[in-house]
Each structure stands twice: as structure tokens, then as C-alpha cells.
Amino acid sequence: MRPLYHEINSQLEIFTKKNTALPPHLHKYLECIYITEGKLQLGIGSDWIEMNPNDLAIIFPDMIHEFRVDESMLSQAIYILEAPALTGPFAGILQKYYPRTPVIRRNLVHPDIPHALNALLGSEEDPYCFDLRQAYLQILLARALPVCELTEKREMEFSDLAWQAVSYISQYFKEDVSLAGMARKFGVSPYVLSRIFSGILHTNFNQYLNEIRLDYASHLLRTTDKSVTNIFIDSGFSSQTTFNRAFKTKYHISPRDYRRQNQCTGQLQTPVSSAGYPEKTGTGLQTDSSWNLAKGRFL
Numbered sequence: 001m002r003p004l005y006h007e008i009n010s011q012l013e014i015f016t017k018k019n020t021a022l023p024p025h026l027h028k029y030l031e032c033i034y035i036t037e038g039k040l041q042l043g044i045g046s047d048w049i050e051m052n053p054n055d056l057a058i059i060f061p062d063m064i065h066e067f068r069v070d071e072s073m074l075s076q077a078i079y080i081l082e083a084p085a086l087t088g089p090f091a092g093i094l095q096k097y098y099p100r101t102p103v104i105r106r107n108l109v110h111p112d113i114p115h116a117l118n119a120l121l122g123s124e125e126d127p128y129c130f131d132l133r134q135a136y137l138q139i140l141l142a143r144a145l146p147v148c149e150l151t152e153k154r155e156m157e158f159s160d161l162a163w164q165a166v167s168y169i170s171q172y173f174k175e176d177v178s179l180a181g182m183a184r185k186f187g188v189s190p191y192v193l194s195r196i197f198s199g200i201l202h203t204n205f206n207q208y209l210n211e212i213r214l215d216y217a218s219h220l221l222r223t224t225d226k227s228v229t230n231i232f233i234d235s236g237f238s239s240q241t242t243f244n245r246a247f248k249t250k251y252h253i254s255p256r257d258y259r260r261q262n263q264c265t266g267q268l269q270t271p272v273s274s275a276g277y278p279e280k281t282g283t284g285l286q287t288d289s290s291w292n293l294a295k296g297r298f299l
Contacts (some may be wrong), residue, residue: 014120023211024066024201026166029081030094032140034117038075041068044102046200054106056113058144060098064166066201078117086134089178090141099148110143117285158281161186162200165193173212174236178211179205213237214250221259228255 019040033040033056043066044059051057059065061084069075077205084094116136123132164186169177182205183190197205217235220226226234231256232243247255 003059011086012137013081014078014133015217016076016078016121019067019069021068021069022215023203023208024064024166025170025212026062026163027081028061028083029174030061030084030087031057031065032078032082032144033057033059034078034079034114036076038073039070040075040077042066042103043068043202049103051103052106052215054114056104056109056144057102058099058104058141059102060065060094062163063102065100066202078121080120080137080140082137086137086183087141088134088138090138093145093150096152097150098153098166099145099149100151101149104144104147106191108147113140116140158258161188162192162196165196166201169209169212173209173216174234177236178207209236210246211250212215214246217243217247217255218251218258218262221255222262228259231255 016036019035019038024043033042033051035051035053035055037053042049042051042057044063048068049057084091087094112147116139119136120133123129123136132237165182168182168185179190179214183193186193194205197203197208201208203211213235217231220231220234221228224231229240232240235243237243237246244255247258253260253261
């Protein structure tokens with residue numbers, strides 16, 4: 001299963017980017033998010049947690065999560081995606097447990113963590129880049145996991161049906177997906193499945209499916225030269241009229257104007273100081289867009 005539409009081409013990635021809203025989703029990677037500016041609303045199950053600068057989130061594989069942002073303010077973060085197999089002694093923990101407290105507040109973030117993040121951002125040109133990144137990520141986990149109040153997965157109140165629904169749509173959103181068809185596949189009534197979307201995913205089926213398709217379409221508009229016609233077809237929309245209407249409702253702009261404003265643009269990113277604050281040095285990772293274009297993946 002691939003995570004939403006995120007075409008992760010390597011087993012280990014670290015990058016900075018502007019925070020954006022994402023509907024409920026899951027993936028097979030460990031995800032770490034360190035807020036450098038603004039706020040991010042992280043949804044885990046039915047709970048919402050507001051993250052502030054220098055807060056760290058640890059999201060285990062196969063945890064359903066979502067993001068909300070205030071579009072009126074700049075919000076950005078450092079993101080890490082890592083295959084569990086690369087976490088060394090922590091791989092078994094990631095398989096067996098979930099964190100009860102996935103967000104570590106800045107006052108509990110160990111000083112080794114921002115130091116490791118800064119080293120990760122600056123390690124790309126090192127000949128031993130991959131090995132260094134593995135080492136620093138294991139330091140990060142060694143300092144973070146004791147604060148996360150781990151509990152066994154079987155004790156967490158995650159709905160297996162919700163997991164199946166998110167997983168199914170993440171794989172088949174480009175096809176003709178319907179609530180009735182999914183319900184038949186899972187052996188439940190459409191009413192039960194509809195309650196999953198409203199009660200756990202905080203939306204309805206059609207809205208969720210459209211969100212997934214629109215997120216994928218916006219990703220293609222930013223990072224490829226595909227025509228708008230090919231993009232709406234690739235994203236699973238039945239017609240360009242339906243696509244344009246849904247796109248304008250979400251982004252308040254046409255797909256073509258969105259591409260002109262967002263393709264090949266970005267902001268200079270800065271490393272993190274040992275105290276956990278961004279340093280205004282202009283070093284470290286380059287622009288968000290240059291990273292996306294060079295690596296060809298993730299939002």
C-alpha cells in the first residue's frame with residue numbers, strides 16, 4: 001500500500017516545507033514533524049493537538065492522522081520520513097506500540113533533538129550522508145520516545161474499519177470509488193461506513209474522496225508539466241467542469257492560476273539552533289521548491 005499519493009522514492013527523507021492542510025491519511029513510514037514557525041493542528045483519531053514553534057510530533061507507521069493550518073499565517077516545519085527498518089533498535093517498538101502523547105512540547109524537547117535536526121539538514125553533501133542520517137535519527141528517537149508514553153497498539157481505540165477505508169481510498173482514489181461499493185467490499189452497510197467517515201475522519205465520504213483527489217491534483221500542478229486535462233483525469237475526476245468547481249471551492253483560484261503562483265516558488269529555509277530556534281544564517285536546506293523538484297516527491 002502506498003501512502004495517499006506520496007511517491008516516496010527513498011527509505012529516508014528530511015526536508016523543510018510550508019505546512020499545508022491534509023485530510024486523514026496513513027502510511028508505512030515513521031514521520032517526525034518539528035515546527036519552526038507558526039502553528040499546525042495535528043489530528044490523531046478524534047483528538048486535535050495544536051503544535052507551536054519548537055514542538056515535535058512523532059507519528060508511528062499506520063497511524064491515521066491529518067493536518068489543519070491557518071492560511072492567514074505562515075506555518076512551516078521540518079519533516080522526516082523514515083522506513084521503520086532503518087531505525088535500528090527502535091524498529092520493534094514502532095511495530096508493537098503507539099505513542100499516547102505524539103506531540104512533545106518544546107520544554108520537553110531534549111537539546112540533542114534540535115542538534116540532530118540541524119545536522120540532518122546539513123548532511124546532504126557528506127560522503128557518508130545516509131549513515132550519518134540514520135545515526136542522528138536514532139539519537140532523535142532515543143531522546144523522544146521516552147517522553148511519548150508508549151502503549152501497545154491493541155490497547156489503542158483505532159477502528160479497523162477506519163483504517164481499511166483510508167487505506168482503500170489511498171490506493172484507489174483515481175478509480176470509480178463509491179461508498180456503496182466500499183461497503184460491499186468490507187461486508188458492512190453504507191450507513192456503518194458513513195458513520196466511520198463522520199465520527200472518526202470528521203467528514204463525509206464524498207468530501208474525503210474529493211480532498212484526496214484535489215491534494216493529488218495540486219501536487220501535480222506544482223511539480224509537473226502535465227496538462228490540466230491530464231491532471232484531472234489522473235486524479236480521478238469525471239469531468240473538467242467538476243474538477244474546476246471543486247478546485248476553486250478549496251483553493252479559491254483556478255488550477256491554471258494555482259500553477260502559475262505555486263510552481264517553482266519557495267522560501268529560504270534556515271537551520272535550527274541548539275536552543276531550538278531558527279537561525280537566520282541562510283545555510284542548510286535550500287528552497288522548498290528546489291528540494292521538491294530535485295527529489296520529485298511529497299507535496
